[in-house]
Amino acid sequence: MSEAPRGELVCNASDVQVNQAVRILVDDYPVAIVRDSEGVLHAIGDTCSHADVSLSEGDVEGSTIECWGHGSQFDLRTGEPLSLPAFEPVPVFALTLDGDSVYVDVTNVLNGAPAPDLN
Numbered sequence: 001m002s003e004a005p006r007g008e009l010v011c012n013a014s015d016v017q018v019n020q021a022v023r024i025l026v027d028d029y030p031v032a033i034v035r036d037s038e039g040v041l042h043a044i045g046d047t048c049s050h051a052d053v054s055l056s057e058g059d060v061e062g063s064t065i066e067c068w069g070h071g072s073q074f075d076l077r078t079g080e081p082l083s084l085p086a087f088e089p090v091p092v093f094a095l096t097l098d099g100d101s102v103y104v105d106v107t108n109v110l111n112g113a114p115a116p117d118l119n
Contacts, residue, residue, distance in 0.1 A: 005096040007105030013041060014100055021056035021065060026106045029116040031093065032056040033102060034076055036063045042076040043093040043104045045113065050086035079111045089113040 010024045011033055021034040023046050030046035032055050044065070046056050053069035060066075064073045064082060072086035079089040094108035109115045 005098045005101070005103040006108070007094065007096060007103040009101055010043075010104050011102050012100045013097060013102050016041065016102075019060040021058070021060055023054055023056035024104075026104055027116075027118045029106055029118060030054065031104055031106065032065070033095075033104070034060055034065055036060060036076055038063070041095055041097070041102060043095040044074065044076060044079055045090040045093075045116070047090070048072060048074075048086060049081065049088035049090050049113075055090065079113050091116065 008026050016022050016035045018035050021032045024031050032044050032046040034042045048067040050072050051069050055065050058066045058068045063076045066073045070085050073082040079092040091113035092110045094105040096103040
């Protein structure tokens, strides 16, 4: 018997196309589910660390997402900003696939970014 996926069921993998991001809420916390140019899914905090702007509305290219507000780019694998004006990372969360189902665990931050305040 296999272990149940950790986190919350947030969407189907087939709902996210290549080079696309989808905004979802996990416990009222905004998360971007992003499929990069290679087809790999990522879960990152959906708010730019420079300004209160939704990253899921930005452009995805390669393994980066660009904030539409001021042009900062973030690495989808690490959450690190690759260009100014952002200089703080966004959180990257554990994502699990179970068939077509996508689960995200916002309590499991995979990088050094601040954990979400879910209180």
